[in-house]
Amino acid sequence: MIRNVNKLLSKSKKQPEQKNVPKPQGALYENFDQNVEAFRSIYSKCSDVVFRSFVLFGKKRAMIIYIEGLSDIKGIDEYVLSPLMQETVFDIEALNEFPENKVPVSNVKRVNMLADCIESISSGNPILLYEGENDGFSLGLAKWEKRGIEEPSAEAGIRGPREGFNESLQISTSQLRRIIKTPALKMQSMKIGNYTGTRVILVYIDGLAEKTLINELTNRLNRIKIDGILESNYIEEMIEDNPYSPFPQILSTERPDTACANLLEGRAVILVEGTPFCLIAPISFFSMLQSHEDYYQRFMVSTFIRLLRYVFLGISLLLPSLYVAILSFHQEMVPGTLLLSISASREAVPFPAVVEALLMEITFEALREAGVRLPKQVGAAVSIVGALVIGQAAVQAGLVSAPMVIVVAITGIASFMIPRYFAGIAIRLLRFPMMLLSATLGLLGIMMGIIAIVIHLCSLRSFGEPYLAPVAPLKRKELKDLLWRSPWWMMDTRPHFTGEFDLYRQTAGQKPNPQNGDEKV
Template sequence: MNKYFFKLLKSKHTQQLVQQHPADNEHQQFLYPNLQQNEQILRSIYANCSDVIYRSFLISGKTKALLMYIDGLTNSTGLEEYVIAPLMKEDTEETIEIRQLIERKISVSYANECPTFSKCIEYLSNGNPILLRDHEACGLALGLTQWEKRAIEEPAAEAGIRGPREGFTETLRISTSQIRRIIKSPSLKMESMKIGDYTQTNVVISYIEGLVDETLVEEVKNRLNRIRIDGILESGNIEELIEDSPYSPFPQLLSTERPDVTCSSLLEGRVAILVEGTPFVLIAPTTFFSLLQAAEDYYQRFWVSTVIRWLRYSFTLISLLLPSLYVAVISFHQEMVPGSLLISMASSRESVPFPALIEALMMEVTFEALREAGVRLPKQVGAAVSIVGALVIGQAAVQAGLVSAPMVIIVAITGISSFMIPRYVAGIAIRLLRFPLIFLAGTLGLLGIMMGIIAIVLHLCSLRSFGVPYLASIGAPKIDELKDVLIRVPWWMMDKRPHFTGDYNEYRQSPGQKPGPDRSDEA
């Protein structure tokens, strides 16, 4: 019965979507040979649009023509110099077809035919001016787009000590050019599509042919083609609509604004999804350990990267478990604490009126609020307010007897540990899971913590990212698969790509490239 109800509800929703866009069928019709009729229809489509400019003139002083463009998206100076002025110049030669105008008079980078009103709307929305001529049932979209763009800057969320400093921008073609500048092979493919009934957001699927599994590319395309929505404003909208387990707190796609991280993923046989209007690129598939790896791990010496990686893993566990372990020990397992330390902790908690569970939850919520306030405030005062606020509130709370000093220390260490997680979305998942673990520790002690850890591990084992197990790197351990998980071996040892699923190109470099002095002369 429930299945029938949801099926009926879905069919009604589809009918409503069709009814909301009744003009779409009208836009599919072909242009008319009559210029005045085409202009009337286009003006009715763009009624009450003050930024749409209409420029009527005569070609060679004889044939009526109309230029239509959107102010702010089109290079109006180039339009006057390379289109209007050459066309208005009187010429004794009769121009028969509109395509001949491009061949003889107009010097633009490209021009595409627009036989329908929908094509005209599509090109106009992308900033291309449309040229219409009387007695011609076809228009021309001219390559004279121009709009304000943000300069290429260092990624704010993924800053590093060593490595490239440039990040993606909101302009899609600048982002694709940054990838193309690094990977110069023609095997790098970029397929475009539009998502969103109103926004018509440009989305590019990028992959390297010969390295990626074709079934993965098809799966990405199928999931994107299933999206039916009014608009896409950020890649996060797409991420929620194509992930495998939408109720999981863990991200199943890697989001990055670094071109080097994107290219590294493409060279491993993954797929990148670029979205117009956002610098964040989605990488599929991803694994849990990919979220704990930073880009500069691969730019430093392998010994340093391995030590920092183990330090990052350790502090990730501290960020998840330290408050709950403290609550469990204080509430149920005091015998695990040395006597002198237990006396010191008991004396500090003597004036605290709340149990350890309430105390920990209070401090964690306060710390998260301060952290969020520091993010939302302007950069000039955000860091100062969060640090001063934490110091003042923590000291005042201890002096007032609302919390104990050890609890403030535990929460501070936990907060610092969470900052070591390189991916912000992965850090949010760890922060969210900290609260149920604290509650389990305050009610069941260490038994509750063990139950919570088992539940998290089982969830991670069942999680998939485009069919790839979330713990694929350690699920079926092989020496080759562990070279870039628990440790970071030297580059001359990473001769094989990670294996996700299906067919793939196994070797990324020739084996036996261990460096050393040239001994050919001695031989």
């Protein structure tokens, strides 16, 4: 954005009558009229930009510049124009102290660069200029329509907080501050985008997050040179370690409690203006299979559900491939009665098993995407009715067999067990090459595909951290929150990459023991 302002500035400041000492590039003029003309030139053909001129205390010409819809017009009238247009007698020194000490606005900042003035106006903060003053004044009167705090639609739960981030950075940062009240919670702000100037905030807890991680994140964010940032995925693709992997190396969430839980484990959070989804780094593969609700219910229930996720993860990836491989190459593995039943159902199907599986999987994925894109009132009905009608019609027409419809339905249900949507997409993508391998090499092809996936996962890094940690490399102390969820009184240490700074998150030995001093009610 500064680059574009300088281009406009070079046109507006080339005036033949200006023969004084050259000003620094982008600095405001000493002449009030020249400053006004420069702003009018930059904001030409911008009907939403308001230039309100008035006389300051009946003595000096002044002008306030703001954008309709981004600034608090009522505040401008009440706190700026109304008191400043009164013809009150002020001495020259008092007038020169204005407006830091005279305007009833909490946030007033002096600016002397035109690019800073443009940035302030674009953020909703009006700029005040008056005759005899070289600098402008940014008034903290930004106000625009914001979406209220709502329950996250993509990460709903039975128990836990019901609020999520929204598109306003101010609200998102306040939600984190309300949960984590320590001044050790640091927030580094920067702007990315030549035209959008999108605010990006790097959040971490000083003393828990590793300094090399924060430095690396800061360097990668500063290297981004792009016209605009409209969503956090722009940044995710720019800073991740392996952009060609189907597996996400950065976790995205719209829940403040999830962000705070990761901050307390030494990770960093990236908030982006204009989107409710924040980014969390570093992560591991197992982070994708952990839900916020695992920690809001009893550990036995959480352990059972988490183990169920791992089982259905394997079903989602391998079930269609196993069905195709067994029918094509390994019929002897199927019991005789079941094999006769499957053969009878496939007798009228003209396609081999792999074509049948691909046809049904692609149709199922199309129905799922249609249900997501359609309005909520009809999306669920279309996806469910479409699956029932198309599946039944395809079986009756002899295009697919009934067992294949069952396999695809179970696979679809299994994919919904993955709590992270973007991790589920990676499994859905890998399902298709696995089916092709099973159709060509049978169970051997499936084993080759699994080995290739494991090798790929072992090679991945998330900001230097192994993607399969704490399994590879093995860290036994951290297995208590991996396949199972241990009770809270057992999870007294933090992950390894913050252990050297602050190893313990709670006092050890907090297991409830009524016989050791706790009174029974």
